[in-house]
Amino acid sequence: MTMTMLAYTVxxxxxxxxxxxxxxxxxxxTVYLVVTNTRKAVDWSTIEVKVPVGKGAGDLTQNIGTITAKGEYTDTQSGTQPVTQSVKVRRQGNVFQATPQTGRRARFEPGDYMVLTLENVTVAPTAGLAVLTVTETIRANTGWQINDxxxxxxxxAPKEIPAPRDFRPDKAMLDDxxxxxxxxxxxADFEYKILYPGAPQPVPVTGRTWSPTVAPKRATTYILIATSGTTPKQExxxxxxxxxxxxxxxxLTATTGIDTPWVQGTANxxxxxxxxxGTGVEITGNSGGQGTVTADKADLNGVNTTWVQGRNADDGWISFPQDGLRVHQNGRDESGNVSAHGGHIDVVHAQRIHGQDPSDGWISFWQHGLRVHRDGQKIFGAVTLSKVDLRR
Known part of the structure; x- marks a missing residue:
């Protein structure tokens, strides 16, 4: 059996x-064919590598045209430092042939080595053992030999596609x-989609980044869906x-309460x-000062306030001094009127009492008693009684 003069490792x-x-x-x-000389110096002219082409278990690739080849010879013996030089490599069909860069033949010294590189190999779709056939043309003592x-x-077999990872936002907290x-x-073997609240269906995504057309207005959870095109599918x-x-x-619906120091209207x-x-609530306006509460009705156990006024600026108002209350008119401090159907009062302090119409009579009070006036003037009027019972 003929042995090769050089050793081959893949x-x-x-x-x-x-x-x-x-x-x-x-x-x-990438396939690397390492050629070494472990015996004695020989001359070589060609080293050919035959690649099995097809889809089967014994084939390396089904597309030989994607492969690019190169060769390098390293001289480790001639000088103090190894010297590497290129080797010519060309393809004929499914065979890659290496020849010396310096001429038709070259010396292959013991300890030297050559690397033939096949790059961009599209691996055949069936798992198995592929065998490269190497043919060397070598000159030995008996002359030129061709050995295989x-x-x-x-x-x-292809492994499962690694699951996607590290799905993350560029900002965990967003401002307006x-x-x-x-x-x-x-x-890249996954088809990616993103699902989020408000999207009727998952949104297809190209690449490894995605931005929503409208930024979220509240806390939002995004779901990344990765689906493979293999059978069975990975998801x-x-x-x-x-x-x-x-x-x-x-x-917003809260079933057990809301804890917050304050509530404010929106920017608009x-x-x-x-x-x-600690004692209740405070209402402030947009300037930070005390604000206004508008309501149809209030049902309160008590009200503490310095004054109460109608809704218009020139309406009457009531103030509460220490000795009781005062009625004012026209939104000013001047005294106003009280209109009522009846009243139950223990004591009334008044300078005069007048009828409801301006021309009605009126009663004034002085230190000796009272005076009766008529026609809304200071002219003395009359008192009409069915009976008088005077006692001293």
Whole structure:
């Protein structure tokens, strides 16, 4: 049996090669054929590498045209430092032939080595053992020889696509006007979609980043859906939540209460504020001063206030001094009128009492008693009685 004069070893990147699979990107790799001389110096003219082409278990690739080849010879003996020079490599069909760069033949010294590299190999879709056939043309003591060697390499079954990971927002807390960008790590063999509240169906995504056309107005959870094109399909779900510093809610229902120091109107409103204190609430306007409460009716156990006025600025008003109450008119401090159907009063202090019409009579009070006037003037009037019972 004829032995080759040179030794041949195959290495691959990745190691081992992974067979291609339907529904995902082709599996690519690089094959390195390392040629070494472990015996004595020989001359060589060609080294050919035959690649099995097809889809089967014994084939390396089904597309020989994607492969690019190169060769390098390293001289480790001639000088103090190894010297590497190029080797000519050309393809004929499915055979790659290496020839010396310096001429028709070259010396291959013991300890020297050559590396033939096949790059961009599209790996065949069936796992198995592929065998490269190496043919060397070598000059030995008996003359030129042509020797063959079989160099095997393994293609493993394709592994499951790694699950996507690190689904994250660029900002965990958004302010008004901020743009949101979501990103993740994952294989290009997945089809990606994002689902979020308000979207009727998942939104298709290209690349590994995505931004909503409208930034969220409140805390929102986004779901990343990754689906493979393989059979059976792989499907993964990842979630991430974005918080909004000043959320906008359509409605809010709290079943056990709301704890907050204050409540304020929106930016488009007047920004009146209700503040919760230890004794109740305080109402302030948009300037920070005391504000106004508008209601149809109030049912209160008590009211503490310095004054009460009608809704218009020139309406009458009531103030509450220490000795009782005072009625004012026209929104000013001048005394006003009280109109009532009846009243029950223990004591009445008044300068005079007048009828309801301006021309009615009236009674004034002086230190000796009372005076009766008529026609709304100071002219003395009459008193009409059915009976008088005077006692001294």
């Amino acid at each position: 290495l691959t990147d990745p190691a081992p090669l992974e067979a291609s699979a339907d529904g995902r990107s082709p599996s690519m790799g 060697a079989a160099v095997p390499l393994v293609k493993t 006007g901020d743009k949101l960008t979501l990103s993740w790590e994952g294989s 993964h779900f990842l979630t991430t939540t974005v918080q909004v510093r000043n959320p906008i809610l359509e409605s 409103a007047t920004k009146g504020r209700v503040t919760f204190t």
